[in-house]
Amino acid sequence: MNNHPKFAVIGGGSWATAIAKMLCVNLPEIAWYMRNQDAIDHIKTHHHNPNYLSSVEFQIQKLKLTSNINEAIAYADYVIFAIPSAFLSAELAKMTESLEGKVIFSAIKGIVPETSLIVGEHFHDVYGIDYDNIGVITGPCHAEEVALERLSYLTIACGDANKAKVVAAHLSGNYIKAKISDDIIGTEYAAMLKNIYAIAAGIAHGLGYGDNFQSVLMSNGIREMKKFIRKVHRMKRNINNSAYLGDLLVTGYSVFSRNRMFGNMIGKGYTVKSAMMEMSMVAEGYYAAKSAWELNQKHGAKTPIIDAVHAILYEGKEARKVFKKLTEKLD
Numbered sequence: 001m002n003n004h005p006k007f008a009v010i011g012g013g014s015w016a017t018a019i020a021k022m023l024c025v026n027l028p029e030i031a032w033y034m035r036n037q038d039a040i041d042h043i044k045t046h047h048h049n050p051n052y053l054s055s056v057e058f059q060i061q062k063l064k065l066t067s068n069i070n071e072a073i074a075y076a077d078y079v080i081f082a083i084p085s086a087f088l089s090a091e092l093a094k095m096t097e098s099l100e101g102k103v104i105f106s107a108i109k110g111i112v113p114e115t116s117l118i119v120g121e122h123f124h125d126v127y128g129i130d131y132d133n134i135g136v137i138t139g140p141c142h143a144e145e146v147a148l149e150r151l152s153y154l155t156i157a158c159g160d161a162n163k164a165k166v167v168a169a170h171l172s173g174n175y176i177k178a179k180i181s182d183d184i185i186g187t188e189y190a191a192m193l194k195n196i197y198a199i200a201a202g203i204a205h206g207l208g209y210g211d212n213f214q215s216v217l218m219s220n221g222i223r224e225m226k227k228f229i230r231k232v233h234r235m236k237r238n239i240n241n242s243a244y245l246g247d248l249l250v251t252g253y254s255v256f257s258r259n260r261m262f263g264n265m266i267g268k269g270y271t272v273k274s275a276m277m278e279m280s281m282v283a284e285g286y287y288a289a290k291s292a293w294e295l296n297q298k299h300g301a302k303t304p305i306i307d308a309v310h311a312i313l314y315e316g317k318e319a320r321k322v323f324k325k326l327t328e329k330l331d
Contacts, residue, residue, distance in 0.1 A: 005103075005166060008076030010069065010091065012036055014052040014281065015107055016082035018143035021053075022171045024062045031064040033072035035091070040065045051280075053147040070097040078103045078167065080137065084282040085110030085119065099127055103163055105135040105156075109191040110284040111291035118188045132160040135167060136188045140246040141176075142256040149175045155243035157181040157188070181243060185233040190225060190244045193306075195285030196292060197221035198251040199263035200305050203312065203319055206267020213327070217305070218252050220330045224303050228292070231299035259285040266312060267319055289313050304329040 007027060009020045012034025023030045034040060042050040043065060047057050066072055073079055074097050083091060085108050106119035115122050120136060123129045135158035145152050154171055156178050158164035168178035181187055200221070201214055209217075225248065226239040239245060251257050262283035265275040272286070293310040296303055308326045311317040 005077035005170075006031070006075055007078045007080065007170065008033065008072040010072060010079060010081045011083035011107075012039055012049070012051070013082065013084070014143040017049045017053045017056060018141075018146035019080055019082055019107060019137070019171070020058070020063070021056050021146060022173060022176055024058060025173045026170045027062070029062050029064055031066065031072040031075040033066050033069050035067055037067045040067055053143060056147050069094050073097040073099065073102065076102065078105060078163075078170075080105045080107055080167075081119065082107040084108070084284060085112050086282065086287050088112055088119065088122070089114045099123075099129060102129075103133050103135065104129055105137055105158075105167055106188065107137040108284075109138075109195055110288050111192055111295075113287060113291065116291050116295060118185070118192060120184055120188050130159075131184060132158070132163070134158070134184065135164055136184055136191070137167070137171070138187045138191045138243050138247055140242055140250040142250065142254055144256045146176070151175050151177070153242055153246070154178040155181050155187060155241075157184045157243070159184055183235065183237050183243075186229050186235065186237050187243045189229050189232060191247060192284070192288045193225050193228060193292060194221075194248040194251045195259040195283070196289050196306055196309050197225070197248055198257050198259035199266070199283070199285040199289065199313075200309050201252040202257075202260035202263020202265075203267040203309070204263075204323060205260070206264040206269075207320055207323055209323070214252075216330050218249060221252070221305055222248055224301075224305055227301040228296065228299075228303055228306070231301045232295070259283045262286065263309075272313055285309075286313060 008031035009016050010033050020032050048054050079102050104123050108119045112122045120134045138155045141152040156164045156168040164180035172178045222245050258281045289309045308322050311322050312319045
């Protein structure tokens with residue numbers, strides 16, 4: 001690994017676009033893979049992503065754009081994956097380029113459906129990558145606020161602190177502050193779980209519950225998250241830190257939260273299929289609710305909120321009845 005590492009971003013969505021924007025502040029060039037060739041052609045001509053964060057204007061000479069994932073991986077020392085977890089396996093199946101010697105960072109907030117693993121565990125178990133070469137990029141940070149250059153915070157977790165510092169340095173800027181953590185597993189599970197709680201917050205709003213209930217829901221959510229993460233990866237962590245509580249709050253309350261938006265539609269009576277069709281972006285919490293519920297059947301943490309969201313999304317239970325029962329379980 002040289003002193004001036006090269007970075008590649010894998011993904012063409014809003015979070016991938018935001019990460020590309022942050023990296024371009026600090027680097028003369030990055031590789032950027034997206035599968036949509038039309039989007040690449042548009043960026044080359046008009047200097048912005050036509051589908052996501054279109055207000056972000058790129059200096060085109062800084063972008064090595066490609067629709068071939070192998071070209072991006074071959075170029076980079078650090079590869080940042082920022083695609084929905086539901087599509088990760090399909091993209092990785094296109095790889096012929098080896099990941100050996102690469103540092104892999106996940107900006108994906110979900111579980112890989114095919115293996116029921118968080119992304120870091122997936123790369124470790126399936127591709128044999130050492131945890132010292134795996135990292136996680138978490139919030140609290142919405143891509144839309146990065147586009148607006150509003151002050152935002154990131155947590156960069158990796159088993160190798162020096163590699164976390166490298167990524168933090170290359171993402172930091174006037175409006176981005178990044179700190180490092182050694183809790184790779186915990187921060188990634190928190191990033192996945194908070195999407196489920198955001199769906200719950202959206203359902204509650206759609207059903208007509210007010211701010212008083214929302215505050216109780218979020219308070220119970222962070223305690224439930226603590227119990228769940230402690231079961232899957234026990235280590236000393238402060239669940240009130242920004243990577244856990246902060247990310248939960250912004251995802252549960254923000255108007256930019258796609259998971260809250262999805263939940264709100266469910267609460268208003270949309271079917272899962274119709275809510276998904278209405279949205280232009282993937283709500284990671286939908287997939288996470290199934291994976292987290294199934295994982296917890298083995299671990300047995302007390303998770304009434306996850307159970308409620310799973311019952312509504314996957315068991316066909318009526319949202320109003322499920323939430324009426326849920327209100328009796330919260331304190």
